Amino acid sequence: MKILVCLTKAPDTTTKISFTENDSKLNEAGVQWIINPYDEWYSLVRALELKEAGIATDVHIISVGKADVEPIIRKALAIGGDEAIRIDADSNDSFFIASQIAEYAKANQYELVMTGKESIDYNNSSIGAMIAELLDRPFISHVLNFNIQNGETTSVREIEGGEETDTCPLPLVISCQKGLAEQRIPNMRGIMASRTKPLKVVPASNSEPLTEIISYEMPPQKSGVKMISPDNVDELVKLLHEEAKVI
Amino acid sequence: MILVFVEQNNGTFKKASQEIISYAAAIGKQTSQPTAAIVLGEANNLEALGNYGVQKVFHVNDTRLNQLDSKAYTKAIVQITQEQNAGAIIFSNNSTSKAVAPRVSAKLKAGLVVGAVSLPDENFIVKKSVFSGKAFAKMKINSPIKIIALNPNSYSIQKSADNAEVIAQNINFDNTDFTVKVQSTNKVQGIVPLSEAELVVSGGRGMKGPENWNILEDLATTIGATLACSRPVADSHWRPHHEHVGQTGGTIRPNLYIAVGISGAIQHLAGVNSSKTIVVINKDPEAPFFKAADYGILGDAFEVVPKFTEALKKYKASHSS
Incomplete structure (x- = not known):
């Protein structure tokens, strides 16, 4: 069984976000790029565990991006993917990205396609479900626990205020939520091996983006904190009722 | 027509559902179009969805839809959208819509904005949350059909005494549309998610x-x-x-x-x-x-x-x- 793990780059979680060119572009100065945490810590690691358990034969990594995503692809290979594919295009439109990955997945027969539950930059949470539709496959989102037995998958997925356990045959697309696996740090052997693992660059196919970002803005600043004495909690209750009107 | 996908929860409609219906109705008013809800699976008291601003409810009363299978849900929503020639579909940004809205988007080649926090402007530019809440982006949808998944607690509910007309909707499902089997559900009772x-x-x-x-x-x-x-x-x-x-x-x-x-x-x-x-x-x-x-x-x-x-x-x- 072959698994395709989808990765995207994202600004490190400690990044202070700011914008340039009239608030139309992310200010990338000083931004540290990482593998989107949901893609790396849960999706990729669970795929590797399935290979180690003898359930999967190959774990391939795919990312849509220009050459600047290669460092994160190499890192993923260091953690343990077998080979990687970079589709040479720069886009933040979910449909464009999903179309590129779906086309490659279709031509190369992956029984399982895995994504993170969302990227921490655009938070669209869309790529997995779109790939599933383009491949005409079932899709399970926000998977917390995932197993395969005799071609039948069992997923525990997160729902509002709880969990649901689903079974579904392969082929399948899933998106991975925190808790699915434990984070792994690449070791020296992995890092050395990643340098010679295949990283194939594939030209992007024609697909129209359906959305575009016109501009960005920062959330409104708080006007300043009103400090209340710890001996006067009644005052806080009164302010929450009369001023903030939230209780 | 503006469509809004509404989930029923143990016979009631959650606050987030009331919010998206009010939101969809406001877009309908803005663009002089009627607004209709889509409800999948067994449900009751659907006339009352009119309270929040829809004129019609398309109800697919099929017990197989009581549980989420994103392929089947997508087929139903796509068919209704095409039959009604709808211009926009509104979802609440929750676990069901995360599995369904992108599928509908890919099928209809309809641009999708996930995590909207306000109404679209006249050019269908929608403000949405990005960088996990660190900033907002104004996103333009370029396709003829637009899809928006609205964040909960982002739009205030508008209520009236109006009732909606409930229309029994038939979908041509085949066996391959249902592949996911729900084995069990475990929900914390009595706590708002x-x-x-x-x-x-x-x-x-x-x-x-x-x-x-x-x-x-x-x-x-x-x-x-x-x-x-x-x-x-x-x-x-x-x-x-x-x-x-x-x-x-x-x-x-x-x-x-x-x-x-x-x-x-x-x-x-x-x-x-x-x-x-x-x-x-x-x-x-x-x-x-x-x-x-x-x-x-x-x-x-x-x-x-x-x-x-x-x-x-x-x-x-x-x-x-």
């Missing part, structure tokens, strides 16, 4: 250990709030992962967020800074969270929180009599 909660009480490392959570539970129970926590708390298994709010946890926007013993790292603030009112209780005067708060108490959580809970109980008693 974090994403929809109006009041949230959250604890951080300053709580020192899971055994101390009783004071936060008391506070939460007193005002009917949902519990949340910071990442170190979830990572140390003091609290379950689903309570984690922040950049790699849930992004929430309650009316009131009470943060106890949370310093306010940038990743945490990203997930909660859309809260309307933020109260910070912390003993460290340098805690960055105070800068993002509306009200702050500098003090020991183990002394302040029980006193605060008592004051709230007193307030509740005096206001309910």
